[in-house]
Amino acid sequence: MGPENPSSFQLGTSCLVCARFVHTQGEMAAVNQVYIAVIGAGGVGKCFLSQLQALAARKPSPKLSLCYIATSRKALYNADYSPVSLDGVTETLAASTQAPPPLSQVIDYLAAAPAKVVLVDNTSSQDVADAYPLALSRGLNIVTPNKKAFSGSYKLWQDIFRASATSGAKVYHESSVGAGLPVISTLKDLVETGDKVTKIEGVFSGTMSFLFNSFAPTHGQGGKWSEEVKKAKALGYTEPDPRDDLNGLDVARKLTILARLAGLPVESPTSFPVQSLIPKELESSSSGDEFLDKLPAFDQQMEDTKAAAEKAHKVVRFVGSIDVATQQVKVGLEQFDRSHPIASLKGSDNIISFYTERYGTNPLIIQGAGAGGDVTAMGVTGDFIRVLSQIA
Numbered sequence: 001m002g003p004e005n006p007s008s009f010q011l012g013t014s015c016l017v018c019a020r021f022v023h024t025q026g027e028m029a030a031v032n033q034v035y036i037a038v039i040g041a042g043g044v045g046k047c048f049l050s051q052l053q054a055l056a057a058r059k060p061s062p063k064l065s066l067c068y069i070a071t072s073r074k075a076l077y078n079a080d081y082s083p084v085s086l087d088g089v090t091e092t093l094a095a096s097t098q099a100p101p102p103l104s105q106v107i108d109y110l111a112a113a114p115a116k117v118v119l120v121d122n123t124s125s126q127d128v129a130d131a132y133p134l135a136l137s138r139g140l141n142i143v144t145p146n147k148k149a150f151s152g153s154y155k156l157w158q159d160i161f162r163a164s165a166t167s168g169a170k171v172y173h174e175s176s177v178g179a180g181l182p183v184i185s186t187l188k189d190l191v192e193t194g195d196k197v198t199k200i201e202g203v204f205s206g207t208m209s210f211l212f213n214s215f216a217p218t219h220g221q222g223g224k225w226s227e228e229v230k231k232a233k234a235l236g237y238t239e240p241d242p243r244d245d246l247n248g249l250d251v252a253r254k255l256t257i258l259a260r261l262a263g264l265p266v267e268s269p270t271s272f273p274v275q276s277l278i279p280k281e282l283e284s285s286s287s288g289d290e291f292l293d294k295l296p297a298f299d300q301q302m303e304d305t306k307a308a309a310e311k312a313h314k315v316v317r318f319v320g321s322i323d324v325a326t327q328q329v330k331v332g333l334e335q336f337d338r339s340h341p342i343a344s345l346k347g348s349d350n351i352i353s354f355y356t357e358r359y360g361t362n363p364l365i366i367q368g369a370g371a372g373g374d375v376t377a378m379g380v381t382g383d384f385i386r387v388l389s390q391i392a
């Protein structure tokens with residue numbers, strides 16, 4: 001798949017001229033058409049593409065045309081914006097011999113498209129996230145589960161929303177917190193309808209949820225900490241190196257996003273207390289496997305933490321919280337009564353509680369799967385539909 005003429009593969013200025021020429025030749029896009037560019041076709045990207053294909057089949061208008069798709073090493077696109085077929089697109093992409101052009105050229109190409117464009121970033125790339133202000137300023141709408149743009153520097157956050165406000169291009173990122181759970185849209189609705197959010201608290205990591213639900217269950221003993229970590233890795237619940245989950249940074253990124261949406265100008269995910277569950281001595285282990293081999297020697301630390309909670313008839317959980325009034329954000333271990341919704345969570349579910357003036361002492365609670373390709377892609381597709389309703 002690719003342009004008819006291999007010499008027009010380059011997406012530089014000369015190619016844009018060629019693309020515009022094609023449009024003036026009577027091949028202008030139908031008025032009610034939207035172009036889609038997808039960056040990233042891994043676990044979430046593949047599920048998004050299949051949801052997009054079903055949506056395109058169901059929805060005759062606007063016509064949804066995939067005009068660009070790329071992974072870190074391969075790309076598919078046509079200089080004249082003729083659509084890349086969604087049928088078997090991941091296989092076609094895998095077989096492509098075309099490398100992705102630099103992001104600035106991709107943005108030039110998309111900004112010159114003959115209809116509105118939605119750029120779907122299904123990567124966890126900081127480089128792609130850093131390009132959002134430019135993409136938005138060029139009129140490209142963005143939909144993404146990538147946390148990096150919204151939990152990086154506060155300047156990047158401001159640049160993104162300034163560019164969106166100035167150009168009118170939309171940016172949605174529901175799946176960046178709680179996967180497909182309606183966490184961000186709910187918080188935005190609370191804030192925009194004038195409720196006063198006082199506190200947000202929850203379990204924001206499927207990995208941490210699974211680990212603590214099995215290590216310190218509300219009923220029964222639970223396993224040894226190191227064994228639970230190994231089990232979680234074997235089940236595919238952790239990153240390849242479990243330290244990337246245990247350092248708390250993923251949860252800190254999600255808290256950063258929610259705190260900013262609640263109006264706190266949090267500088268970065270490292271600007272508030274984040275408890276790491278990696279023993280100091282194992283921070284420098286050379287690999288995830290070496291870390292797992294040495295972890296049993298530190299089981300007693302976690303056993304002591306569990307025992308302290310049990311003594312108070314409680315269980316320990318890894319949570320994040322935002323106290324809006326005192327502007328305090330923190331991530332780490334806390335004890336909860338066994339009857340508390342956070343304590344009785346199951347499997348790898350997430351739970352997020354919003355305490356607000358309107359909801360009083362009984363918080364608004366959102367609970368369910370906080371990871372997985374299909375549910376995460378649902379959040380992305382939902383955002384995509386929201387953008388469509390505003391631009392087409």
Ligand SMILES: NC(=O)c1ccc[n+]([C@@H]2O[C@H](COP(=O)([O-])OP(=O)(O)OC[C@H]3O[C@@H](n4cnc5c(N)ncnc54)[C@H](OP(=O)(O)O)[C@@H]3O)[C@@H](O)[C@H]2O)c1
Pocket residue numbers: 039040041042043044045070071072073074100122123124125127128145146147175176178179370371372373376
């Ligand atoms: N999986 C979940 O349950 C879940 C839940 C919530 C949020 N998310 C978020 O969703 C996003 C995608 O997650 P995933 O699980 O699908 O990850 P993944 O399986 O690792 O896939 C990432 C995809 O992005 C591509 N990619 C990475 N850097 C790129 C770049 N600079 N340019 C172009 N393509 C690039 C990768 O291509 P290569 O294979 O060529 O490197 C791959 O196709 C992440 O931001 C993640 O945090 C995921």
